[in-house]
Amino acid sequence: MVTSASRRLAVAIFAIAAGLVLQVHGEKQWWQTTTVYQIWPRSFKDSDGDGIGDLNGITSKLEHLNDMGIETIWISPFFKSPLVDSGYDVSDYLAIDPMYGTLEDFDNLVARAKELGIKVVLDYVPNHTSTEHEWFKLSEASVAPYTDYYVWHEGILDENGTRRPPNNWLSLFNSGSAWEWSDKRQAYYYHLFEKRMADLNFRNELVIQETKKVITYWLDRGVFGLRMDAMPHIYEDAEFRDEPLSGRDIPANEYMYLNHIYTKDLIENYELIRIWRDHFDEYNAKANDGLERIMFTEAFTDIYMMTLYYHYGAHIPFNFLFITNNGIGYNAATQSPAGIKNIIDEWLRHMPEGATPNWVIGNHDRARMATRFGSEKIDMFNFILLLLPGVMTVYNGDEIGMTNTYISWEETRDPEACNIGPDRYHAFSREPVRTPFQWDDSTSAGFSTNTTVYLKVNENYRTLNLAAQKAADKSHYKNFQAAMRLRNTTVAKDGALKTLVIGEDVFAMSRELDGHDPLLVVINWSKSPVTVSLDDFSNFSEKLEVLLSDVNSDFKFGDTVSRSSITLQGNAALVLTSSDITRFHYSDASEAPVQHHP
Numbered sequence: 084m085v086t087s088a089s090r091r092l093a094v095a096i097f098a099i100a101a102g103l104v105l106q107v108h109g110e111k112q113w114w115q116t117t118t119v120y121q122i123w124p125r126s127f128k129d130s131d132g133d134g135i136g137d138l139n140g141i142t143s144k145l146e147h148l149n150d151m152g153i154e155t156i157w158i159s160p161f162f163k164s165p166l167v168d169s170g171y172d173v174s175d176y177l178a179i180d181p182m183y184g185t186l187e188d189f190d191n192l193v194a195r196a197k198e199l200g201i202k203v204v205l206d207y208v209p210n211h212t213s214t215e216h217e218w219f220k221l222s223e224a225s226v227a228p229y230t231d232y233y234v235w236h237e238g239i240l241d242e243n244g245t246r247r248p249p250n251n252w253l254s255l256f257n258s259g260s261a262w263e264w265s266d267k268r269q270a271y272y273y274h275l276f277e278k279r280m281a282d283l284n285f286r287n288e289l290v291i292q293e294t295k296k297v298i299t300y301w302l303d304r305g306v307f308g309l310r311m312d313a314m315p316h317i318y319e320d321a322e323f324r325d326e327p328l329s330g331r332d333i334p335a336n337e338y339m340y341l342n343h344i345y346t347k348d349l350i351e352n353y354e355l356i357r358i359w360r361d362h363f364d365e366y367n368a369k370a371n372d373g374l375e376r377i378m379f380t381e382a383f384t385d386i387y388m389m390t391l392y393y394h395y396g397a398h399i400p401f402n403f404l405f406i407t408n409n410g411i412g413y414n415a416a417t418q419s420p421a422g423i424k425n426i427i428d429e430w431l432r433h434m435p436e437g438a439t440p441n442w443v444i445g446n447h448d449r450a451r452m453a454t455r456f457g458s459e460k461i462d463m464f465n466f467i468l469l470l471l472p473g474v475m476t477v478y479n480g481d482e483i484g485m486t487n488t489y490i491s492w493e494e495t496r497d498p499e500a501c502n503i504g505p506d507r508y509h510a511f512s513r514e515p516v517r518t519p520f521q522w523d524d525s526t527s528a529g530f531s532t533n534t535t536v537y538l539k540v541n542e543n544y545r546t547l548n549l550a551a552q553k554a555a556d557k558s559h560y561k562n563f564q565a566a567m568r569l570r571n572t573t574v575a576k577d578g579a580l581k582t583l584v585i586g587e588d589v590f591a592m593s594r595e596l597d598g599h600d601p602l603l604v605v606i607n608w609s610k611s612p613v614t615v616s617l618d619d620f621s622n623f624s625e626k627l628e629v630l631l632s633d634v635n636s637d638f639k640f641g642d643t644v645s646r647s648s649i650t651l652q653g654n655a656a657l658v659l660t661s662s663d664i665t666r667f668h669y670s671d672a673s674e675a676p677v678q679h680h681p
């Protein structure tokens with residue numbers, strides 16, 4: 084039976100989908116409730132048949148993204164680059180790599196995005212440049228003013244006349260020393276990542292000036308946000324002190340061999356964020372169009388250091404706690420309902436008052452969500468994260484539940500993995516999460532007309548693809564899309580949040596706002612069925628209605644269940660609402676189409 088509450092929400096879902104409802108959400112800025120869709124440009128969509136994704140390919144899919152409900156896209160680096168680290172080794176911040184297209188293609192992309200109401204966010208890599216960058220070449224040749232653009236050190240001369248690096252600092256890409264000797268300059272330069280990615284010297288004011296120019300350049304081209312890459316690693320100890328051993332039983336060339344007290348999380352990184360924030364604020368004041376340009380920070384560190392970025396002016400410091408905590412990654416065996424509740428509550432507790440929370444479940448550096456937790460938990464995480472307050476980040480392909488692709492040692496090019504060797508490379512390689520987007524079951528999964536593509540297509544594409552999920556009655560994609568529509572309701576944007584663990588296996592959370600149909604997400608983490616009471620959500624009516632259910636569930640839209648006793652099958656994920664909502668009064672005119680009281 085489809086009762087009035089679910090019908091009303093269905094009307095809301097439809098109305099929003101059809102663009103009929105102009106949502107006005109208090110004082111909130113566009114970015115405070117947005118969903119950020121991360122695009123890996125190399126494998127998203129190839130428009131010219133060379134087997135490599137490109138900007139025109141992205142433009143051709145903007146309408147689809149809009150249909151999914153996406154209002155913000157973050158595109159990983161497409162700047163000029165020798166591609167040692169898939170474009171995170173930039174050789175010109177202001178130019179587009181010809182592999183991806185031209186500046187004109189980029190302008191077209193931004194213009195089309197604007198028409199569709201989509202904001203574009205770029206990846207900015209301030210910490211290092213490619214050694215092919217003009218700045219590095221001039222710096223290596225000691226040409227002013229570039230001489231001190233990078234972190235140079237002559238090293239230490241032993242009594243017997245041999246020279247060695249100034250200290251024991253290690254490369255994060257596991258290649259041993261982070262210092263590389265330059266014959267030309269007769270000095271070492273510091274590279275946290277690959278040796279062809281040299282760290283800029285942020286103790287040089289000129290370098291900071293350069294970063295502001297880069298930021299302004301892209302904002303002027305219509306970009307609304309920048310993701311600041313590798314924030315914990317921008318500054319290093321000015322005294323070049325040795326780092327202590329971590330005590331881990333691993334080879335001495337691996338990054339985790341040391342405790343990074345002198346090369347990670349330095350307070351100067353935060354001060355730099357403050358400088359950039361002032362720059363953004365000035366830009367916003369000048370633009371004077373009521374639309375804030377914003378800054379994301381990428382920092383794999385602990386909750387204190389992640390949330391500290393808020394205090395220094397980052398709009399969105401990525402919250403990676405659903406992926407990893409202090410370097411320990413989560414999977415189905417190590418995560419739990421209590422763990423999920425804890426992540427949510429702790430982030431909200433650590434976040435400064437009035438700040439915007441955010442939730443990340445996957446990206447281009449970590450195993451795919453479906454692979455980490457199992458395909459049966461895809462809808463679960465999508466429902467939870469999409470219906471939490473604030474910003475959610477989705478890595479392209481996670482909305483259809485793409486899985487990691489097996490890439491053999493011989494095929495592996497990721498420098499982080501290559502330095503580890505054939506036995507353990509798979510624990511480090513990021514290529515399995517970067518394979519082409521699976522659009523349909525045609526050649527190369529509809530990614531390219533070319534049968535040879537940049538990274539091989541996952542063999543499961545014939546059944547696991549967007550077209551199949553659009554055609555199916557129930558699918559991860561359809562659930563994602565429907566949850567996106569619920570996410571656009573006022574209750575999901577502004578409603579109060581309550582999280583609860585019931586028994587050992589069930590996590591539940593509600594979103595409630597006076598005058599609006601409430602939302603209740605319930606998941607069963609275990610493989611076995613469990614019967615629970617949701618009576619702790621006492622504002623909900625005795626009878627609850629099903630709005631969304633995971634793909635394996637027997638429940639369907641409009642089914643009613645009892646609040647005091649509900650049986651959830653293994654790995655169930657449901658979104659429910661009250662069936663009796665007459666006690667709410669509708670005061671928000673912007674939701675007029677949602678009202679259904681004759």
Ligand code: NOJ
Nearest residue numbers: 168171208276312313448
């Ligand atoms: C973080 C990026 O996410 C990663 O992909 C890259 O290798 C490093 N920064 C270096 O830029």
Ligand code: MG
Nearest residue numbers: 131133135137
């Ligand atoms: Mg191409």
